[in-house]
Amino acid sequence: MDVEEHLFRREAGRLVAVLTRVFGIQNLALAEDVVQDAFCRALETWKFHGVPANPSAWLMKTAKNRALDVLRRDGTVRRFAPELERELDSEWTLVPAVDEAFAAGLDDAQLRMMFSCIHPRLPEETQVALVLHLLCGFGIDETAAAFLKGRAAMEKRLARAKKTLAASKRLF
Amino acid sequence: MSEFALLYRSTQEAHRESMGSPERAQQSMTKWRAWFKEMSEKGQLKSIGQPLERVGSVVTGKKKTVTDGPYAETKDVIGGFSIIEARDLEQAARIASGCPILELGGCVEVRPVMQLAI
Numbered sequence: 001m002d003v004e005e006h007l008f009r010r011e012a013g014r015l016v017a018v019l020t021r022v023f024g025i026q027n028l029a030l031a032e033d034v035v036q037d038a039f040c041r042a043l044e045t046w047k048f049h050g051v052p053a054n055p056s057a058w059l060m061k062t063a064k065n066r067a068l069d070v071l072r073r074d075g076t077v078r079r080f081a082p083e084l085e086r087e088l089d090s091e092w093t094l095v096p097a098v099d100e101a102f103a104a105g106l107d108d109a110q111l112r113m114m115f116s117c118i119h120p121r122l123p124e125e126t127q128v129a130l131v132l133h134l135l136c137g138f139g140i141d142e143t144a145a146a147f148l149k150g151r152a153a154m155e156k157r158l159a160r161a162k163k164t165l166a167a168s169k170r171l172f
Numbered sequence: 173m174s175e176f177a178l179l180y181r182s183t184q185e186a187h188r189e190s191m192g193s194p195e196r197a198q199q200s201m202t203k204w205r206a207w208f209k210e211m212s213e214k215g216q217l218k219s220i221g222q223p224l225e226r227v228g229s230v231v232t233g234k235k236k237t238v239t240d241g242p243y244a245e246t247k248d249v250i251g252g253f254s255i256i257e258a259r260d261l262e263q264a265a266r267i268a269s270g271c272p273i274l275e276l277g278g279c280v281e282v283r284p285v286m287q288l289a290i
Contacts, residue, residue: 003201008194039191044223047204048252139193 003051008039009137011059014106016134017113018060022067022088022101024081025116025171028162034070038063064102068095081171110135115172119164126161133158173257175218175285176264180271181248182278184226190276203272211256216267221254248278255285 012035019031038059052058071080071088080088087097101109117130125147132138132146144154182190191197211217226249230241242249258264261284268280 002205003198006198008197008201012194036188036191039194039197040188043191043197043200043204044251046201047208048220048223051205137194139195141193142195 003046003055006137007055011056012039012137013135014056014110015059015063017109018102018106019063019067020113020116021109021171022071022081022084022098024079025168026166027078027080028166030070034063034066037066060102064098068098071098112172116165116168119161119168121164122161126157129154129158130161130165173259174264174287176256176258176261177283177285178221178254178256178264178268178271179250179281179283180252180254180273180278181250181281182273182276183248186248186277187226187251200272200276203275207270207272208254210270211267216256216258217254218257219255221252223252224250226251251278 015035015038016028016031019034020028023031041062042055042059046052046055071094072091075088079085084097084101087093114131114135117134118127122130129143129147133140133143138146140155140158141151143158144151147154149157189196190200208217208220212220226242228241229238231238256264256267258267261282264282264284268282271280273280
């Protein structure tokens with residue numbers, strides 16, 4: 001079975017939204033890292049074993065396992081989503097809380113992420129660029145092309161916008 | 173026909189770079205799948221092989237010291253292997269030259285499999 005067109009583009013946005021919900025908006029970079037980890041694992045295993053029957057579920061599960069590793073490892077040194085704080089703190093509730101966050105409607109996570117991206121302190125064009133990049137799975141090159149800008153300029157702008165986003169108190 | 177092992181080597185950075193954006197991830201995956209398919213259709217692929225985790229342990233010396241491995245992250249790591257069939261090393265290397273890892277900052281090591289038959 002071949003990999004469906006735009007699979008990674010679609011899943012990138014969904015995964016980053018749900019991971020941000022668990023990790024908290026201040027850990028946006030970590031969420032992006034975990035997504036990339038999941039993509040790397042997908043490349044390694046799918047190229048040999050073939051694409052699984054439900055690639056979206058596979059990516060989601062891989063990202064979830066990786067998120068649990070991170071939460072266990074960094075739980076004492078890093079702060080995660082304020083609304084899940086209590087659940088993420090204990091091994092008793094950690095797994096169910098993350099399960100629930102992953103199951104609790106991707107649409108909701110994506111919508112909240114979108115509202116967070118249209119941060120009032122960001123210029124409108126940057127808001128749109130951020131939505132394309134984080135939620136629609138546009139890479140930096142593609143986002144730059146969409147605004148007829150150079151890669152370096154767009155990279156800088158997105159990095160700054162992500163900093164603004166990460167500094168906001170919580171996800172919308 | 174002889175058998176050859178292809179060892180896919182890349183650094184952690186090159187590997188992450190190859191999945192650096194959803195578009196690139198899509199391209200990398202498509203290229204790898206297409207390459208294996210092509211070899212398989214030409215009857216060159218004896219065994220697709222297995223992917224390998226990029227971390228593990230190294231056991232060394234008479235004292236059998238166990239350390240985290242494979243090696244420092246700067247070095248390239250074997251991320252998987254396949255077994256192909258080819259007339260000779262030259263043809264095996266030609267087949268390996270189609271490997272997508274070459275466009276993604278990695279390399280392929282081609283090694284003849286030793287046979288008992290002489």
